[in-house]
Amino acid sequence: MSELTIEIDVLRYRPEMDNEPFTQTFEVPYTAEMSILEALQYIKDHLDSTVSFRWSCRMAICGSCGLMVNSVPKLGCKAFLRDYYPQKISLEPLANFPIERDLVVVMDDFIKKLEEIKPYIIPEKEKCLSEGTYQQTPEQMAKFKQFSMCINCGLCYAACPQYALDNKFTGPAALALLARYNRDSRDNGEAERMKIVNQEEGVWGCTFVGYCSVVCPKDVDPAAAIQLLKVESSKDYLIGMFKPD
Amino acid sequence: MSKTTEKTYKRSHEPVFWGLFGAGGMLTAFLTPVMILITGLLIPLGIIDQHYFSYEKIHGFATTWYGSVIVLVLVALPFWHTLHRIFHALHDIGINRGRDWQQVICYGFAFAVSVFVFTLLLQMLTAPSLFGF
Amino acid sequence: MSKRKPYIRELPRDWWMKQLFYTKYMIREGSSVLITLYSLILAWGVFRLSQGETAFNGWLEALQNPFAIILHLLMLILALYHTITWFSLAPKAVDLWIKGKKLDDKVIVAAHYGAFAVLTIFCLLIITL
Structure with a gap:
């Protein structure tokens, strides 16, 4: 042997x-x-x-x-x-x-992108500790759990030809993380994050190659997160047409 | 809180094109294969007799209001799907020069063909029929 | 002084030929070229239809050309490839939750194929009415 x-x-x-x-x-x-x-x-x-x-x-x-x-x-x-x-x-x-x-x-660009999408819970209003915890049902948690499993290994960026062609693209892991916070019932930061999503460098840099989700070692499925964000961005676009901010 | 300069974000107009792309892609995925099968293979090869696709029948259908809408959607919508893909594929294969013009040409082409088909159908719908009736 | 000197690898222009997954992606995107051609043939058909019976019959006759048949066969194959890839990616754009559980991907894909079969048969029936 x-x-x-x-x-x-x-x-x-x-x-x-x-x-x-x-x-x-x-x-x-x-x-x-x-x-x-x-x-x-x-x-x-x-x-x-x-x-x-x-x-x-x-x-x-x-x-x-x-x-x-x-x-x-x-x-x-x-x-x-x-x-x-x-x-x-x-x-x-x-x-x-x-x-x-x-x-x-060198992963600096990747880390910068993770930070840029505001990867933290932005509550509607700050609660005092004495008021207790922010609660959530298992069903509310299920909505984002998959997208929270990312270990920031960067494999999806190595798999993404759009990131390779233009590294201004926010990229798979950061967008999946963004979806994770937008889908969290305790979070109220969607309006802030949608500005990132709506950009050309946001979800619209993606052409749905889908390889990111194939190589992900934790089955996060960033391609799905991005597609769902594209739907959200389109809704946001329609609303924006009638109600410009 | 310290006043940090907030990054300015520029909204993309991609949702308009993506919406048309998605609608066209849906139509293409579900109906284009059977359409090619009928008009490109079964009818020309005579497996479905040509009288099922005769001038009278098709013209009669295309000159009803619902028929003309169906024909317009079936013929024109796929362009909004395919030209969107072609526009992005140009970037993928490294043709980066004049992206603005590429965009104008790609979606302009889809728009032009849509208008062309729309005009033909409208003309058939409103003009007194030369044949039949 | 820093000895750092990050090396940036250039993306080869033919990156999509070096990996089967990317090649399949490019075939998917490339299917749109032939589908564009098919839609142009149809648009031409509408044009000929508007010109009257002789013109329309001329269009139908042109489609009997062996070259046209081969072309349509090729277009059919690529259109089906588009269909398969479209259906396989469809679940990723669907966010349907039933009783707190996400609808299974397999159900969504199967529903697409079911609808595809029904529509195909429906079209074949309606044309022979």
């Missing part, structure tokens, strides 16, 4: 010495239960300690280890060598983001 190996191509980029990325091939011992992330850890521990990649929880909760596995956005901890063996695996940093170093990307 321990004799089996698998070849892994890693796209390397060292900003202090390289002008552009290059591919380095490693041979890693293969076992059926080994994840891509574990393979990378093996490379770092035993073959080349200079390889950089992000990781933390190892169980698809932290959203740190996103990368391109054979050009498909995946979490390293949730993709397994057995699904590729005996073929060679190619690992590249998440597409559509600038490369910081090796498999590490």
Whole structure:
């Protein structure tokens, strides 16, 4: 068993010495239960300690280890060598983001977009602590729960050609998060957020490719969130025609 | 609260085109296959006899008020669907020059054909029929 | 001094040919070119209809051309592709809740196919009336 190996191509980029990325091939011992992330850890521990990649929880909760596995956005901890063996695996940093170093990307734009959509509950009026909690029924929670499962891994941005073509587009995860707050019964910030939605760079940058929902490791379905927001934006447009703000 | 300069947001007019796109897409998804099957294959191949699609029959239908509306919708609405897709596909394949003009040409084309068909139907509806009756 | 030098990868122009999913998306979008052509043929038919019986029969005759038949076959295939993709994505734009539960995607897709079958048969029947 321990004799089996698998070849892994890693796209390397060292900003202090390289002008552009290059591919380095490693041979890693293969076992059926080994994840891509574990393979990378093996490379770092035993073959080349200079390889950089992000990781933390190892169980698809932290959203740190996103990368391109054979050009498909995946979490390293949730993709397994057995699904590729005996073929060679190619690992590249998440597409559509600038490369910081090796498999590490610059996610600043993504984080900025998450912040811009006002991802917090905006209540109708601030309640005093003594007045108790904001309550919600399970049915009210069901309306947004799916869209709240995002772990900010960025796979959907790597899957989105519209973001690749024009990174002014707000993008899948941020719009799904926006839908999550707009659909929350405790929230009253819809009017503020619809201004973001209604823009060209809001939902209208989306052409419903649908790949974001395919690659999402948490089944958030950002494509659905965006389609529902398009319907809301259209209603808002009609209302705006009769009642300009 | 500190006074931060609120970002200005610009509303897109896309809902107008998206609405027409959606309506056209719905129609195209449900009816275009059977329409192609009838007018493009079954009638020309004689599987459905041509007298079911004769001039008298079609003209008679297109010159009723409801018939003309149906014909207009069936013929013109798909353009608003397809030209919307073509407009966005141009961006997808990297043709970024003159997006404004691309938009005018794409939706202008859909509009022009719609007006063309509308005018023909109106003319048939109002003009005394040359044949029949 | 910072050693940071983020590397930006250019999106290749043929990005949609490098991934099957994107290629299928482009075929979906591209189906609209042939559907436009079909709608133009129909619009032409309306024009010929307005010109009288001879003109309309000429239009019908032109459709019997083997080239026209092949073209219509191709258009039918792409129109059906549009239908399939449209129906498969339809549940994402539907937000129907019954007794606190979201309507199952499969039900929405099945309802679309059901309506499609009914409409197709209805059209075939009505034309032969």
